[in-house]
Amino acid sequence: MKVLYVVPPSTHFAGMERVVHDLACGLATRYRGRIEVSVLYCHRYVELPESLPYEVLFEEAGSLRAFPRKVARQLGRDRYDVVVIAQFEPTVLVWLLHRLARGKSRFVMHLHGNPKVEGTTSRRARLAFSLFNLLVPRMDKVIAVSPALARYLASRTGHADVADYLPNPVRQFGEVVRTAGTSGPVRFLTIGRLARQKGHDVLIEAFAQLIGQGIDAHLTIVGDGEERDALSAQIERLGLAGKVRLAGKIAYPAAELAEAECFVSASRWEGFGVAIVEAMSAGLPVIATDCDFGPTDLIDMPEKGEVVPAEDAGALAAAMADFASRARARAEEPVRREAAAFFRLDNVVAQHAAMLEGLAWRGDVARG
Template identity: 50%
Template structure:
């Protein structure tokens, strides 16, 4: 990871009389460069070169990621192995750097950072950026449940609260008592359809694809179990699962137990799944929970219809018309199988490909970053100096 402490002062279009808006993003010490890490890198990179308003963007990382190469923003390296170490690391950065706004993902981290900030006598403007599922976070540990008890009283003390999907924004606002505005700020999604799109031959086939890490959250076991019924109805149906992760041994055993070795393939990690998407009839996801659904948007950008479990949060905010796909009951292999079978029974329509691509384009990076830029600039203007 390169670019340490290299601050960008803005574009040539501005002058010294209009100083850039100084923003710090905090990235938790995750072992993988996945959701929060990738989204932060993309937004920070784009904001650092945004012309009006201008931004001076820094990102605080606690791990070195090979995916971060010569970023346009400044990289600040911190030391933190666990959540409880992050607030102190943020305060050490604030000892030597000044920022107008500090954007922190996940309530637990943001709340602890705000508490330590106040104990240090500071009044840093912290923006809470919600990516995941608060109910899942509360369920995983007693510590999270205790901290979430402070969500309602703490919420008004954040400079702003943003969420990656409308459903998550509504849920978070209700948890906060309804008196705090939670803005929907979608994740930027690469438009794979700019380079390849699904063709008539693939749409007429019986190949399904999913793209997600092999983790319990993503529900691959549900999709594989459902696919047994799909294969019973259409013996030549195929499912390609793109991704890698700790669930691989369990999924391999499930595939063997259901006799699906010829129908289900674990393709491993693929950096750009354009080819896999373009050769499929439909995209399927059986996630148990989501925050947004980046892979769904990527699939639609290629022109694929989507069969998705109606989990919290994301899929129902994205699949809003029949032309885009179908929602199935979550945690229900039979319901998912029926939706996939219905997809195979439908006559594909070429005009729906462009409808899906236009819908996906609403999450293109340029559009999303412009929304983030406007939100942060408006927020800065509304806050005390």
């Protein structure tokens, strides 16, 4: 069977882009001879190795406006049994063009983010989202990357079986040996793009409240993005220089995870929470905001961490202070590492392969 994964226009090789790449590598390697995998990118990512087990296709598309036509052109050049496209708006637009051209490929909408937020970003997005209820049930499959997102889709469309939850593959940091001691400043860590979605401004405000209580602590923020200057200014304004470090983008943050004692996610919204799982794979407890979607599915017992209201710096500061007041023991590390292991690439790829082969089999039966 031939499968085409499509990555919408993006200049960052981050969560969604990395997930597609990892899935394609796993499927092409483990199911060679059964599943032939191609990935269509709209940007030439420097992070991609020159030699890959899957076929790389490239269509220059700097924005979503040109994207559907270029993907449809690729679908006209070659026949694919299954097409998997990330996010709802790109999938809807390409699906419509493909059906107008009487294409026969089976379509999978792979939802990584938060359609409630993404559906308000532009007039085109609002139009696509208005068609959501009509078109989602007509997709051959909708994959949600968290149980909460799958439940939202079911409630919005009125179809309980509209979406299946399939986990994302997440890098494992099982080799990390934590080096932070039980004395000195309490070391907090967060990892995420420097964008409003990730709530770093709320976290910095919460950290300032923590320091204001006389608690000796340090915060490292790993990531880069458009809010870097604003966050730097906020750190200076709150007198946190030397206490908060903007570490920039780090491709493999094993050293930062080893030095940390607690991971904090202050996101305003998510689709899943890859960084949370990566932190748990290194044994770290997590404090996360109760945002749509993902964190509450991951932090489902006290041994894993704590969930606090989103955009509430006071609640976040209280949870961080509570962690700092404890003995900073590591007895629950195995629980967190085991929970993260569910998202190992081999386990996740097997689930995605079963979904793809099931769709191809249904297509063969329908054509027969």
